[in-house]
Amino acid sequence: MTDDAKISLTGMTIDRLQEVAAECGMPRFAARQMADWLYVKRIADVDDMTNLSKKARETLSRRYCVGRAAPKASARSVDGTVKYLFDGKGGRDVEAVYIPDRDRATLCVSSQAGCRMGCKFCMTGRQGFHGNLTAGDIINQVLSIPESESLTNIVFMGMGEPMDNLDAVLDAITVLTSPWGLAWSPKRITVSTIGKITELKRLLDETKVHVAISVHAPSAPLRESLMPVEKAYPLKSVLELLRHYDFSHQRRLSVEYIMWGGLNDTLRHAQSLARLLKGLDCRVNLIRFHAIPDSDLHTSDDSTMTAFRDRLNELGITATIRTSRGEDIAAACGMLAGKSKNDS
Template structure:
């Protein structure tokens, strides 16, 4: 029952011949009172509670493990219904507390610099498994922002991600403001267009290079489309509200950190009035790429700003517990990768 889209819950209530207002009551218990059992929904008649218990349950799980970094970043590990593991990062920064949600176990995009991509795709998370990461962290009520930047490519699990966003923002769900939520994606045009039709949250697009062929090498899962397709959608989005679109760029030594790359990035994004976040690469075992030195990152950032872009350097958080960007990767022995169609 937890994580069930509102329309599906309405259908369930109708099938049980309960009044329509029962949906609002149930959702309030699930997302405002955080009950763990149907029996705890005390303003529902006992007969209705018994009927619900016959066909459904509230399936939520506490974190299986938690680690705290020297910089106060926390990493939580959750078990999925398939008994696999997924990681979630919680990042405190001043008055902000950001929760980094995962949408898949592993990822099929296969970014060369990302430990999650090296896992390959092992499974999609359900809406309940995505939402459980928010519901079950001890700091839930202190969280100010949510980012879909954990394990997985959110648009490869489109329906579950949309359902989870709708429950996070619905007045009958958690009631969070749209601008408190950011979805990070490599930007596959077709699912991106469908997502934007259904959800109005901030976007952070993983760019990493302005050159088409190099992007296909660094992000193998983007080989089916070109940057022009993606930029057309993003320019339309930015015209509606430039604050809703930003770009991410992992800095890789002698790979994508030249001034030629900076100039080409500025040309690619010209006129969008957007922000680009430069992310230091975080090395991990089994990967031979190197991080760009801090001085060169600053030179790159300054060049982008000279060319008219707003550019910032993201602080590295949670390095000592492998919670930093690109490091989330559960250690359970691998199973055969799943094939997801569509």
Template sequence: MDTEKYILLGKTQDELKQWLKAQSLPAFMSSQLMDWIYVKRVRSFDEMTNISLKHRAFLKEHASLGLADPVACAVSKDGTKKYLFATASGIGIEAVYIPDRDRATLCVSSQVGCKMHCAFCMTGRMGYKASLAAHEILNQVLSIEDSTSLTNLVFMGMGEPCDNIEAVLAAIRLLTDEKAFAWSPKRITLSSIGLLPGLKRVLEETSVHIAISLHSPDALQRKEWIPAQKAYPISDILQTLKAYDFSHQRRLSFEYIMFDGMNDSLA
């Protein structure tokens, strides 16, 4: 993928219009590009047959679809597939495909590594390397072999989504855009340890489900496992959540890993 070219994946129709206008290309091409990229899901400009050869040649020279195939895929006995994607940082990211009867969920990454350093998380031990752009998040959806069978998507992979809020929101907007993926927000869940600035934006600007990484109701214990508890106490997170309406099919859940003898008692 040529990073010097304008990357089309991850752009809204308005953003595509602005770029096309700057290139002296017709604005109506924006709707064609949206259809080819997000609906028909082509992987080359040559497949865009309702765009003139002249304009396709221009796109090849000055733009990139922003798509990249996974470099590896590990398959478990239960059908779960772990896809590995290369990144500019030189460190790969993972997307996990989870089949379950009539459902198929994709767990996507939002960062390379993570700043949060949660004690129970392998990604946190890597340290933070980079945040993914919107097209790198959406590429995980479009470039797995099971893409068309997906019913649900969860932001629960590598990284803290609310620490990369602009790219994550841009990806969610396109996932729920009728001119792009046209998914219902009820098919999407965002998991967060509760970084309030980003979490508030997700609550205000989207209707996706929310999952809070809790793991302990005890503030001191939670701070040992999740250092961000110091800046964003669970009490503040709960107070924020109470201000939003979860009565109209929007789901709020709490994630809890039980550790023997540590957070598994009623006391």
């Protein structure tokens, strides 16, 4: 059996590795040995698991492989940002973005090939949905870039809606944060979402990661015109759920707000947003819009964004303007599009 036909061990939780160990006739503790080889020593081949017996490795290799795959291509920005292309699903590749910033090194990972949400301003949404990534696909993005060992933060802000592939995202978070895995603090991980309510509640209950909510408009009609999911998952309902959780200590809540000239960037919009967020412990990230083909949307100018930020701060809402990174390689917010096998 070729590796392509085998099941990937990368991305498996300790519970799943225990099932694999039992299936292959290995003792239960072999699961932790495998986890150590996969996530700490980061080996590339089952035969490298030298504290498993030769017979155990041969049995394991019949159905399973490590499942690591290097990026297919990369593009480097003048600001040091690097966009990596990985195999995806359904003929559509996926992208991950490495963002160095002084003492931080962040990787923006994808959770789906394409996206079902259909947001008007997003290149990923334009390409449609091609399939969910597995936990192994997600963890491979973390382990297989050249800068892997220096990463300080992970953000689920790449291609796809994480709450639309929650089981795989939760398994990936478990691998990232467990002592038998990468042993990261949950405070190093942020998950961005449009706010699928049932799934968001599960994320909040089962993890301690930071959360970023895509808002982008202070009123339901305007948000629905930009984000069709507003109809199914009204922002007011999402915010009501979030009010039941503590974001004052270990966990942080961010509000993502892309700014478009003449659409959502007036001081009146700032006041409406402040009213909407009143009493919620959060910070607002104001984001420049990066032009995508065939779109009539354009970004707000710097002075408008500064006035908007200052008005929010005056009204008691902490707001900052996010520094734009990687625009010259189409790696900035909303620009990730992957590459079809049919693309030239």
